Structures are given as structure tokens and as C-alpha cells.
Amino acid sequence: MARRFTDANELLNDLLDRYEGGAASPIAHPDYDAFSSVVAADTFLKQIARAEEAGAVSLGMGKGARRDQIAHVRLRAANALYGHLGRVPxxxxxxxxxxxxxxxxxxxxxxxxxxxxxxxxxxxxxxxxxxxxxxxxxxxxxxxxxxxxxxxxxxxxxxxxxxxxxxxxxxxxxxxxxxxxxxxxxxxxxxxxxxxxxxxxxIGLERFAPPLLIAGRIDLDGADLSRASPHYLGITPKEADRIRFREPPTYVLTIENFASFNRHIAEADPGRLGATMYVGGYPSLATQQALRTIAGMVSECTPLFHWSDIDPDGTWIFHTIERAVGRPVRPHLMSVEIAERFGAVSSKKSAPARCPPESGIAALAAYLAKEDAKTLEQEELDPILPLPFSNE
CATH class of the missing domain: 1.10.150 (DNA polymerase; domain 1)
Structure with a gap:
């Protein structure tokens, strides 16, 4: 569409704008129908004439009845126009x-x-x-x-x-x-x-680290919390080394979503057989360090699980936790079979985690890299105990 102007400076600067954008010989047009008065049109034409006299532009004239009228203005010499306008390239x-x-x-x-x-x-x-x-x-x-x-x-x-x-x-x-x-x-x-x-x-940059929420048969340092029976305990991640397990947990489970965390400890594990932690989406560096500390408190025989959405972000969160704790982590309610059965193909496409074949999430990450892969938010699933402690 032709560019039309009633302001000479705007027209001349537009030529340079397009020249700087890659146009070799841009042109623009006077907008005769839009001039506010004959005086305004005359002023416009005099300014364009001065730019022509400076060798900056060339003028294309109309035809027929409009042969005395400027039809278009073409950039002739960019350097000359820069100088004429006092503009820095x-x-x-x-x-x-x-x-x-x-x-x-x-x-x-x-x-x-x-x-x-x-x-x-x-x-x-x-x-x-x-x-x-x-x-x-x-x-x-x-x-x-x-x-x-x-x-x-x-x-x-x-x-x-x-x-x-x-x-x-x-x-x-x-x-x-x-x-x-x-x-x-x-x-x-x-x-x-x-x-x-x-x-x-x-990577560790945040306003202040969110609290680490943990549920299980736990005490804090020498404080006996068995009688308090808290729903869960909230501490700053740096205090993770103050956690004491009253009894060895049968499993350790980290959960991305707050609602799923609450439902799991209330519905799936009211007896606190395991240690369940809320990581709050992408776990902060402080949370990752806390998870490493707590994972080091339990036996190598105690299985570690993570539960996230079945989507690329979920695989990234899983793999981040897997690397943070430095030992095998198993996916909980995160499988290709669950995705195919309950999920839907998402219009939003992003890359799943890049993880080695031995990663616990490798199979799901490979599946989610496919065009027709289905995704599922974890809130869509009812909580159950992780294998081998349930009938999952």
C-alpha cells in the first residue's frame, strides 16, 4: 500500500527509515486529499523542493491533468538526505x-x-x-x-x-x-x-526462598512433633538438615502442585507412611539443595518418586529433581499409558527435558517429543500411594 503524507519531514524521515530497514530506493506520496489548506499543501511542496535541490530526493510527476503535480518522492542519495534533515544515520x-x-x-x-x-x-x-x-x-x-x-x-x-x-x-x-x-x-x-x-x-535467584512443605513421621531437631500431628511442616529450605525421621519413611515423594500435595497426604497417605514434599513448580535452587539433604537422610533402599503434570514442563521439573538428589527417581502417575488413556493433544508445543536414557523420565520425554503426544494436568488424577505400596 502506498505511503501518503501531509507532513514533509515525516515523509522524508520515512524514506530514511525504510532505507535503514533495507529498502534500496524507497518512495512515498503526497496525500493531496488530506491537506488541511492550500497553505499547508504549498508549505509541504516547498519543503520537498528544498530536499530535491539538496540532491537528496528525486520527484516523479503525475500524468495528464496532474502532470504539474508531484506524484511521488523517491530517495536519491541517503547521505544528502541525512545532511539535509540533520539526522544521524x-x-x-x-x-x-x-x-x-x-x-x-x-x-x-x-x-x-x-x-x-x-x-x-x-x-x-x-x-x-x-x-x-x-x-x-x-x-x-x-x-x-x-x-x-x-x-x-x-x-x-x-x-x-x-x-x-x-x-x-x-x-x-x-x-x-x-x-x-x-x-x-x-x-x-x-x-x-x-x-x-x-x-x-x-539458578538460585529469587525474592526469598518459598518454604519447604513436608509431611511424614518427622520431628524438627530435638522437638517431638508426634503429639502435634501437624498436617505438614513448613520450614525454610536451608533448615532441611533439622528434619529428623521418627521412623524411616517407606518412600519419598515430591509433588509439583499444591492441591495434589494436599490431596495426597490427606487421601492417599493419612498414616504418613512416606515423606511427601511440595516443590512449588520449578524448584528453586534452595529447594533443590534441601531435597538433596533430605534424600541423603534416607536409606538407598528407600524409593524416591516425583509427581508432576504429564507435559514437557513436568519432565523438566522431574529431571531437575533427579539431578539435584543425585540418585534414581521414579515417576509417579506420570506414564505414557496414563497420558494416552486420560490426556489430550495440546496446542501448545514446547521441548521436553533433554535427559539420558537411564533417566526415570526418559520414556515419557521421548513420547512428549512426538507431534501427537497427549498431555495431562496432575490435578485430573486422584492421588494414590506410589508403587509398590498401592494397586496403581
Missing amino acids: AGQLAQDAGMRLVAGLALDGRLVEAIPSITDAWGRGKSWHGFGASDVNKLRDAFALAQAILDNKHLDVDYKTFSRRTVGYSKTLEHIEGVVVRLLNGILEFPPGARPREALRT
Whole structure:
């Protein structure tokens, strides 16, 4: 569709915008029907005539009765038009912004690899994932935060304190967490379906670690909780080493969903035969460390299970826990057979976990990689005890 203008500066800048976007010889048209007055039209034409005199544009005239009227304006010489408008070329702006972007930052080489694509986009007058050349300071903060994460400066520090210590303002990370994750993606392993804040949780960066909820025949240090008979116990993940099992659990089960966690301990295991823990979606680094601690308290003969949604995210959560505890984990109510029987093909496609053949979730991950694979939310299933303690 032809581009039509009543403002000469807008027309001339549009020619340069499209030139910077890759158009070799863009053209634009006066919008004679939209001029507010004869004076406005005359002013427009005089401004275009001055650009022609500068050698910046060429004019195409109409035909027939309109042969004395400008039909279109074509870019003739970009440099001349830049000079005529007093406009700095996007390539120069991009080069200058690119230098300011990294000046004084000691960056990991893998972060540096992202810079050419950023300056290339800016050089074409485009933004890079919503960041234009004028946003160089914000993007510089994103690089600084990403580098600080690679330097492990985020560990044992809450979200806002990490942001303040790194870039001087506590809310900066909240505003640009998406681009920080984008810069780190491919360097660090993030679950592909996770939102930026969830992804950062998995590497230990969060506001404050959520409580670890655990149900079972447990005490806390020397405190006897047998008479209290709590529904479950909530502690900070760093206090996991204070847990004491009054009796060895027959199994250990981690559960992604809060409703399923509550239903399991109330309906499937009211006698607390096992130790059941709620991991809250993608388990934070603190939660992963707590699971490793608790797994080390039980016998190697005690089976470990995990129950998540039957979908790619569920396989990522499973494999994350599997790696965290450093011993075999079995899927609970997560199988190809259950998916085929109760699930439905999802319109949302994402990659399942990349896991070795010996992983407990390998078979389900391979199944979910297929186009016609079915998925199922765990809330759709009634809780039962894990094998071999039930008739599953």
C-alpha cells in the first residue's frame, strides 16, 4: 500500500527509515486529499523542493491533468538526505551505542556473542527484543546483571539486594528480567516453558526462598512433633538438615502442585507412611539443595518418586529433581499409558527435558517429543500411594 503524507519531514524521515530497514530506493506520496489548506499543501511542496535541490530526493510527476503535480518522492542519495534533515544515520547511532553498551564491562565471551545481533538490528533502525539504540543504558544493566550471575554473585542474595548491589537500583532486575534470561539462555540451562522469574529461581535467584512443605513421621531437631500431628511442616529450605525421621519413611515423594500435595497426604497417605514434599513448580535452587539433604537422610533402599503434570514442563521439573538428589527417581502417575488413556493433544508445543536414557523420565520425554503426544494436568488424577505400596 502506498505511503501518503501531509507532513514533509515525516515523509522524508520515512524514506530514511525504510532505507535503514533495507529498502534500496524507497518512495512515498503526497496525500493531496488530506491537506488541511492550500497553505499547508504549498508549505509541504516547498519543503520537498528544498530536499530535491539538496540532491537528496528525486520527484516523479503525475500524468495528464496532474502532470504539474508531484506524484511521488523517491530517495536519491541517503547521505544528502541525512545532511539535509540533520539526522544521524542509524548505523552510526548503532556503532556509538554498541561502544557504550560494553564500555568498562568485563564480559564473558559468550555474552559478547550477542552484541553483533544487537548492533545489527539497531543499524537497520530496528529494536532488539524491544530495546532500541536509545535504550542502551537499560540493556547495559542487563549485561551487567547477566555477568554477575555467571560470576555467581547472585547466590545467597535476594532478588532486590542482588539488583541493587550490581547496578545500583533494587528494581532494575524486575524491569528487565526477561532480557537477562535471554542473554543467559544457551549459557545456562533454563526450562524452555518457564517465565523469566521462574527460570531465575532455578539458578538460585529469587525474592526469598518459598518454604519447604513436608509431611511424614518427622520431628524438627530435638522437638517431638508426634503429639502435634501437624498436617505438614513448613520450614525454610536451608533448615532441611533439622528434619529428623521418627521412623524411616517407606518412600519419598515430591509433588509439583499444591492441591495434589494436599490431596495426597490427606487421601492417599493419612498414616504418613512416606515423606511427601511440595516443590512449588520449578524448584528453586534452595529447594533443590534441601531435597538433596533430605534424600541423603534416607536409606538407598528407600524409593524416591516425583509427581508432576504429564507435559514437557513436568519432565523438566522431574529431571531437575533427579539431578539435584543425585540418585534414581521414579515417576509417579506420570506414564505414557496414563497420558494416552486420560490426556489430550495440546496446542501448545514446547521441548521436553533433554535427559539420558537411564533417566526415570526418559520414556515419557521421548513420547512428549512426538507431534501427537497427549498431555495431562496432575490435578485430573486422584492421588494414590506410589508403587509398590498401592494397586496403581
